[in-house]
Amino acid sequence: MNPYLIQIDSICKKYPGVLANNNVSFNIRKGRIHALLGENGAGKSTLVKILYGLVSSDSGNIFLNNEKINFNSPSEAKIKGIGMVFQHFSLFESLTVSENLILGLEEKISFKKLKEKAIEISKKYDLSLDLNSPINTLSAGEKQSVEIVRALLQEPKILIMDEPTSVLTPIEAEVLFKVLKKLTEEGKTILYITHKLEEVIKNCNEVTIMRSGNVITTCNAEAETKETLAIKMLGYKVRSLITDYSSIKNNILFEVKNLSINFKDPYKKNLTNISFTLREGEIFGIAGVAGNGQTELMELLTGENTGNIEGEIIFENKNITKLRTKTRRELSIGFVTEDRLGHSAVPELSLSENILLSQFPGNKFSKMGILNFKEIKSYTENVISKFNVKTPNEKVSAKNLSGGNLQKFVIGREVISKPKVLIISQPTWGVDAGAESFIRESLIKLSKEGTSLLIISQDLDELVEITHSLSVISNGYLSKPIETKNLNIEKLGIMMGGEID
Amino acid sequence: MEKLISIIPRGSSSQSMFILAPIFAIFLTLLFGSLIFILMDYDPIVALKTFFISPISNFYGISELLVKATPLALIAVGLSFCFKNNIYNIGAEGQLTMGAIFGGGVGIYFYDSSSFLVLPMMILAGAIGGALWGMIPALLKTKFNTNEILTSLMLSYVALLILDYLVVGPWRDPDGFNFPKTRPFGETGRMPVLFGGLRIHFGLIITLILLAVSWFVYSKTMFGYQLKVSGFSPRAARFAGFNKNFLIFSAFAICGAFAGIAGIGEVSGPIGLLYRDISPNYGFTAIIVCFLGRLHPLGIMFASLVIALTYLGAEDAQLFLQIPASVGFVFQGLVLFFLLGTDLLVNFKLKLKT
Numbered sequence: 001m002n003p004y005l006i007q008i009d010s011i012c013k014k015y016p017g018v019l020a021n022n023n024v025s026f027n028i029r030k031g032r033i034h035a036l037l038g039e040n041g042a043g044k045s046t047l048v049k050i051l052y053g054l055v056s057s058d059s060g061n062i063f064l065n066n067e068k069i070n071f072n073s074p075s076e077a078k079i080k081g082i083g084m085v086f087q088h089f090s091l092f093e094s095l096t097v098s099e100n101l102i103l104g105l106e107e108k109i110s111f112k113k114l115k116e117k118a119i120e121i122s123k124k125y126d127l128s129l130d131l132n133s134p135i136n137t138l139s140a141g142e143k144q145s146v147e148i149v150r151a152l153l154q155e156p157k158i159l160i161m162d163e164p165t166s167v168l169t170p171i172e173a174e175v176l177f178k179v180l181k182k183l184t185e186e187g188k189t190i191l192y193i194t195h196k197l198e199e200v201i202k203n204c205n206e207v208t209i210m211r212s213g214n215v216i217t218t219c220n221a222e223a224e225t226k227e228t229l230a231i232k233m234l235g236y237k238v239r240s241l242i243t244d245y246s247s248i249k250n251n252i253l254f255e256v257k258n259l260s261i262n263f264k265d266p267y268k269k270n271l272t273n274i275s276f277t278l279r280e281g282e283i284f285g286i287a288g289v290a291g292n293g294q295t296e297l298m299e300l301l302t303g304e305n306t307g308n309i310e311g312e313i314i315f316e317n318k319n320i321t322k323l324r325t326k327t328r329r330e331l332s333i334g335f336v337t338e339d340r341l342g343h344s345a346v347p348e349l350s351l352s353e354n355i356l357l358s359q360f361p362g363n364k365f366s367k368m369g370i371l372n373f374k375e376i377k378s379y380t381e382n383v384i385s386k387f388n389v390k391t392p393n394e395k396v397s398a399k400n401l402s403g404g405n406l407q408k409f410v411i412g413r414e415v416i417s418k419p420k421v422l423i424i425s426q427p428t429w430g431v432d433a434g435a436e437s438f439i440r441e442s443l444i445k446l447s448k449e450g451t452s453l454l455i456i457s458q459d460l461d462e463l464v465e466i467t468h469s470l471s472v473i474s475n476g477y478l479s480k481p482i483e484t485k486n487l488n489i490e491k492l493g494i495m496m497g498g499e500i501d
Numbered sequence: 502m503e504k505l506i507s508i509i510p511r512g513s514s515s516q517s518m519f520i521l522a523p524i525f526a527i528f529l530t531l532l533f534g535s536l537i538f539i540l541m542d543y544d545p546i547v548a549l550k551t552f553f554i555s556p557i558s559n560f561y562g563i564s565e566l567l568v569k570a571t572p573l574a575l576i577a578v579g580l581s582f583c584f585k586n587n588i589y590n591i592g593a594e595g596q597l598t599m600g601a602i603f604g605g606g607v608g609i610y611f612y613d614s615s616s617f618l619v620l621p622m623m624i625l626a627g628a629i630g631g632a633l634w635g636m637i638p639a640l641l642k643t644k645f646n647t648n649e650i651l652t653s654l655m656l657s658y659v660a661l662l663i664l665d666y667l668v669v670g671p672w673r674d675p676d677g678f679n680f681p682k683t684r685p686f687g688e689t690g691r692m693p694v695l696f697g698g699l700r701i702h703f704g705l706i707i708t709l710i711l712l713a714v715s716w717f718v719y720s721k722t723m724f725g726y727q728l729k730v731s732g733f734s735p736r737a738a739r740f741a742g743f744n745k746n747f748l749i750f751s752a753f754a755i756c757g758a759f760a761g762i763a764g765i766g767e768v769s770g771p772i773g774l775l776y777r778d779i780s781p782n783y784g785f786t787a788i789i790v791c792f793l794g795r796l797h798p799l800g801i802m803f804a805s806l807v808i809a810l811t812y813l814g815a816e817d818a819q820l821f822l823q824i825p826a827s828v829g830f831v832f833q834g835l836v837l838f839f840l841l842g843t844d845l846l847v848n849f850k851l852k853l854k855t
Contacts, residue, residue, distance in 0.1 A: 302740065303742065304739045304740065324742050324744075325739070325740065325741065325742030326741065326742025326743070327742070328742075329742065335740070337740060339736075342734045342736055342737060343734075343736045343737055343740055344737070344740055345737065346730055346733045346734045346737045347733075347734070348733050348734075349729070349730070349733065353726065353729075356723075356726055356741075357730065357737060357740060357741040358740075358741065365723075366722075366723045369722050369723045369724055370721055370722050370723070371721055371722060371723060371726065
């Protein structure tokens with residue numbers, strides 16, 4: 001008798017330029033929480049998409065209960081009992097919960113029957129669900145409950161969860177794991193995709209580790225520790241960077257005073273009384289779950305939004321609240337936004353053309369409006385070599401670089417000009433481990449040379465690793481700063497859940 | 502739910518196919534054009550020859566081709582400033598008309614002046630007139646967020662009606678037997694012809710210079726770079742801190758000025774006065790020229806010759822084969838249709854569901 005519910009055998013999938021899955025094989029037992037662990041870009045999502053019928057593999061087989069399966073669409077996967085909860089919610093924001101539920105169903109069912117079924121499921125698993133509220137009034141955790149109920153309505157045997165905790169507070173995550181546990185007790189199987197080590201150790205039974213398209217190993221999660229998993233996942237031992245407070249001078253370089261903004265757009269987060277200071281040589285972090293006002297704050301800091309703002313942004317005793325992005329750069333303030341493609345770089349343009357997006361005093365890229373190609377080329381080559389950007393030359397389009405390389409490029413573009421202040425959102429989002437540590441080290445080095453850095457990140461480990469002090473942003477409010485060395489993870493979690501101060 | 506054919510992005514598009522697509526489009530146009538001729542009971546070989554070859558088989562024909570290609574190329578390169586920036590100015594016809602009115606007004610006022618400054622003043626006035634007319638949709642777009650496609654198009658008809666009013670009203674030729682036209686410009690208000698006996702005029706030289714200048718601006722200046730970035734990615738342009746409104750205004754102003762110069766080139770060149778029908782839709786046809794030429798000055802130069810030929814061919818076809826001249830517009834439409842089709846196939850592939 002075959003003990004495995006799902007057998008994945010030698011799956012290969014190639015995308016232009018990347019081998020996303022290279023002979024991926026592992027087996028999943030029934031009634032278990034099976035983790036698929038790996039860095040962003042390790043090939044987890046590709047594999048899951050193949051399993052769920054969203055993409056087709058180049059070669060290899062998948063067996064479900066000894067039966068070979070090859071789905072052409074998610075609806076075929078659903079019929080065979082595979083459900084999926086995506087990392088990014090696929091809900092219609094302006095519709096109600098029950099409307100969203102009925103839209104996801106393959107079969108035709110009356111609203112009354114649907115509501116009965118939904119209430120039954122939500123009671124059984126302690127999922128809070130108000131069927132009549134519109135999605136846009138729900139918190140991330142509640143939205144996820146909707147997604148889970150929607151998947152469970154199909155009565156799946158296997159539930160795929162793609163990085164489900166990335167938008168949840170620690171408390172919401174706890175609730176989620178209780179639900180998952182209950183599901184396995186009923187004999188359902190969970191494939192749990194994550195890059196968080198702690199979740200694997202605490203909540204999963206088996207774990208398959210992937211790195212750059214390959215399966216490294218499949219092992220018993222309960223027998224592992226965070227360190228052993230990290231080594232397997234990253235391929236080398238994680239170095240923890242020591243935070244050195246000696247580079248901080250006492251003078252305040254950059255200050256935000258009581259910054260508030262109200263938006264008419266209900267999908268934007270209002271900001272309330274945000275204040276912080278950056279001393280010379282200091283790295284200050286803003287932690288928080290996505291969607292709590294980080295994007296809106298970043299737009300005010302870069303100067304992309306200068307309308308209807310209360311409060312002040314002060315740089316070297318000068319009020320810059322109303323200055324445009326370009327003028328702020330001319331004062332020597334650098335920016336790196338969260339989105340690489342289409343925001344801090346133009347995908348269609350070459351690297352050297354992308355250099356021109358961000359110009360500092362001292363850059364001689366043009367004279368009387370006419371471009372100086374020699375200077376642009378040498379600056380670009382400098383960024384490429386100093387930041388280890390893997391590219392054939394500077395004429396390559398930004399879109400052809402991998403995430404990590406492009407991120408090194410857009411950060412290098414700012415760092416090389418040594419701005420007095422550097423403001424970065426998500427410096428290592430979606431980059432490989434090597435690029436991640438390179439970027440973090442270069443930011444620390446920059447701070448030692450006297451630059452003040454503001455780092456907005458959802459990655460707590462990152463903030464702990466490189467900041468001197470940090471605050472938490474929640475629902476548009478910013479907490480008082482805490483020195484990173486005195487940080488208490490439990491307290492931070494509570495703060496991220498909305499209890500500021 | 503089940504579709505027979507699905508359209509899937511190719512991911513990366515080939516640069517050579519990007520350049521070859523217009524050539525395929527022209528080939529397909531000829532193929533389908535022959536089909537249309539066959540359906541109309543004409544010998545396709547004779548018809549195509551009359552349409553595309555006989556009009557340019559002598560110097561006079563080539564000169565006429567250049568006369569038509571000149572305004573098309575000039576307007577198209579002006580439009581490329583807008584289209585590169587993702588601004589859909591389709592009101593070049595109105596900007597051309599306004600240029601002709603401003604410049605023509607100067608020409609009428611100084612009709613008996615012998616100063617050599619009359620023509621330069623007319624050209625300048627034409628550029629200003631076109632630019633000002635172009636800046637109205639720019640103002641509406643930046644102030645009230647109106648759609649420039651609608652405003653620029655509607656303003657074209659307003660400009661045409663203003664011209665109409667002027668030539669039947671205040672500017673009507675006092676010695677013109679009540680015909681709806683103005684008094685002819687003086688000798689000093691006419692574009693000099695380049696070769697005796699042919700109609701090809703100095704406007705061609707201006708156009709070539711402006712094509713070269715446009716190429717320089719696109720590829721060598723910060724301004725051209727800013728247009729490119731804001732066309733590709735408005736968010737990146739915001740991140741870089743480029744002044745969006747300035748870019749919108751300048752693209753419209755440049756396009757308007759070029760169209761205005763094209764307008765004054767027409768009225769001070771082949772026509773010599775103002776009347777109702779100064780342009781056979783050059784301002785609209787230039788949109789096709791601009792896309793057929795891939796928004797690139799060199800491409801626009803070639804595309805303008807191809808499209809100019811459809812004008813000449815239509816005239817010859819009407820004259821010698823009694824085919825309605827509007828077949829010329831059918832050909833222009835076919836070129837645009839096939840260009841859009843081949844462009845789709847350059848960027849996407851079709852997948853048949855089995």
